[in-house]
Amino acid sequence: MTDLPPSRQRQLEQWVQKSALPTADATNWVRLDQALTHKSVDAANNYEQLELLGDAVLRLAATECLQENFPNASVGELSAVRSVLISDRTLAQLAQELDLAPYLTVASRMAVGPTHLADALEAVVAVLYLETQTLGPVRAWLDDSLLRLTAAVRQDPARQNYKVALQELTQAHSKTLPQYRTVEQRSVDGDPQRYASTVWFRETCWGSGHGPTKKQAEQAAAAAAYDRLRQTLTHESSSSAT
Amino acid sequence: MTDLPPSRQRQLEQWVQKSALPTADATNWVRLDQALTHKSVDAANNYEQLELLGDAVLRLAATECLQENFPNASVGELSAVRSVLISDRTLAQLAQELDLAPYLTVASRMAVGPTHLADALEAVVAVLYLETQTLGPVRAWLDDSLLRLTAAVRQDPARQNYKVALQELTQAHSKTLPQYRTVEQRSVDGDPQRYASTVWFRETCWGSGHGPTKKQAEQAAAAAAYDRLRQTLTHESSSSAT
Structure with missing residues (x-):
């Protein structure tokens, strides 16, 4: 050595x-x-x-x-x-x-x-x-x-509430808000994950989630999307700054 | 038990x-x-x-x-x-x-x-x-x-060549191709990663990469983007099918 x-x-x-x-x-x-x-x-x-x-x-x-x-x-x-x-x-x-x-x-x-x-x-x-x-x-x-x-x-209330955190994130970078598409699932017997949600921003799906209520499914989708979208938007900001 | x-x-x-x-x-x-x-x-x-x-x-x-x-x-x-x-x-x-x-x-x-x-x-x-x-x-x-x-x-030539693989992926789902934005970096002394590349599709950055040549930087960006974009596009297809 x-x-x-x-x-x-x-x-x-x-x-x-x-x-x-x-x-x-x-x-x-x-x-x-x-x-x-x-x-x-x-x-x-x-x-x-x-x-x-x-x-x-x-x-x-x-x-x-x-x-x-x-x-x-x-x-x-x-x-x-x-x-x-x-x-x-x-x-x-x-x-x-x-x-x-x-x-x-x-x-x-x-x-x-x-x-x-x-x-x-x-x-x-x-x-x-x-x-x-x-x-x-x-x-x-x-x-x-x-x-x-x-x-x-x-x-941290902003992180516990991922929908709020995601909204703050997109608003800091553009005037548009994320959109949620949530569906009620009926196909699977006994599945407690009754709702499925995806979150969209700029025509791209950034995350998806499931949950027993519509709100929980959307929170899960927002949580899944948060870090990925943050990294991309941060990257865009630093790219356009140079 | x-x-x-x-x-x-x-x-x-x-x-x-x-x-x-x-x-x-x-x-x-x-x-x-x-x-x-x-x-x-x-x-x-x-x-x-x-x-x-x-x-x-x-x-x-x-x-x-x-x-x-x-x-x-x-x-x-x-x-x-x-x-x-x-x-x-x-x-x-x-x-x-x-x-x-x-x-x-x-x-x-x-x-x-x-x-x-x-x-x-x-x-x-x-x-x-x-x-x-x-x-x-x-x-x-x-x-x-x-x-x-x-x-x-x-x-597998398609997988070794991530740019080709990514192109096949986006063409299977839409008529548009991924776009690469590659810059030559000069700031860091002795940095072998001379080129930095990002790959864009539908106004979203899906991956970034670095390399000693423009081609290698773009390959690295395509490799980074491949799985993420594949998952999203597959998800979209299955969502729109139901």
């Missing part, structure tokens, strides 16, 4: 302590350095491959954590909360709380944005996972934060 | 043998039964919660399997292959190969579609994962299939 420059090594040791990262005794410092290196400084050894893995690890860790702690929540609700938890916005916030930014190596002219912080955090999650090939250390590190963020998501 | 009716128990034992499912000696038959039960027959004990977990487990297993077997592939390529591997279409195909359909319990009037097969397979993956909380048994069961499917994906 290649040794890191002593200054970088000390830097990483400092962050491990600060962030309470539960790495093994024989920490793979080269891999941790890679997780905190952007491709702008090293096209070969950067966080991209680790991020691909860490993204999947984090999704599984969040799913386990939510299902264990909210055994009575519906799949639709857990899925909606999960999508918020593993969104770039939430992960960037978590990375800030863990003071990750000063330890992320990027090209000097590059501005570090929320996506970079989220990606690097996912890469660090992959480093932890690879040490044991189990989710134990990842969950020991992040469960408390995930549960705190979940409580915030569930208490 | 509630016992299953003897006929169902024998049925499940038969499928475990047929599909070579590497369950533990003390198989949780009730949970396996749940993984193979649609909500139309049991609103409380069905595959939905297991599917939420299994979806995340399978995504992680596929990521690990791909990264281990294709250490030199780019993140973009691995990510594109992964999205095909864990798509409903591929999982339904795999479920067919494992002869899952006859063991899936659904309401008598219900037609079993590819989505149901994919969902139930994900739920079975969760059952395996929960036995050991590791990916070992899941990967022992599915790695060979994932690698075989990966080889097929990489050899």
Whole structure:
């Protein structure tokens, strides 16, 4: 294993302590350095491959954590909360709380944005996972934060009411509102998901959902659409700004 | 633990043998039964919660399997292959190969579609994962299939060429073609991802990608858009058909 420059090594040791990262005794410092290196400084050894893995690890860790702690929540609700938890916005916030930014190596002219912080955090999650090939250390590190963020998501009226949140989102970007198409299903015997709803914006269906009432089906559709539409509209804004 | 009716128990034992499912000696038959039960027959004990977990487990297993077997592939390529591997279409195909359909319990009037097969397979993956909380048994069961499917994906010219695949998809549903908007990036020093591309259809951006050439950036954008657009268009077709 290649040794890191002593200054970088000390830097990483400092962050491990600060962030309470539960790495093994024989920490793979080269891999941790890679997780905190952007491709702008090293096209070969950067966080991209680790991020691909860490993204999947984090999704599984969040799913386990939510299902264990909210055994009575519906799949639709857990899925909606999960999508918020593993969104770039939430992960960037978590990375800030863990003071990750000063330890992320990027090209000097590059501005570090929320996506970079989220990606690097996912890469660090992959480093932890690879040490044991189990989710134990990842969950020991992040469960408390995930549960705190979940409580915030569930208490935030705008996020609990996805129809309102979606409407605010589309209004911020255009004058049109999302449209719901909801049908009552009769075909399946004993199916408690009586209503099926899709949500439309700009002639495109962005999400669908089911529920025992019309309102719940529409909320589920709005929840399914929210993150996808937010990412697209944000992308459009930043594209048209450049 | 509630016992299953003897006929169902024998049925499940038969499928475990047929599909070579590497369950533990003390198989949780009730949970396996749940993984193979649609909500139309049991609103409380069905595959939905297991599917939420299994979806995340399978995504992680596929990521690990791909990264281990294709250490030199780019993140973009691995990510594109992964999205095909864990798509409903591929999982339904795999479920067919494992002869899952006859063991899936659904309401008598219900037609079993590819989505149901994919969902139930994900739920079975969760059952395996929960036995050991590791990916070992899941990967022992599915790695060979994932690698075989990966080889097929990489050899299929239509899938290797995502721009062609995307064009075929949109032409099947409407007379318009997807539009690419590609820009050359100059801002970041030493960034090998020189071109950034977005793909548009019906005034909506469906995917974005980067690459060292214009062509590779557009291929990456098409790959990112493919599954999302396919799901939406399929959904529209089935909605308008009913």
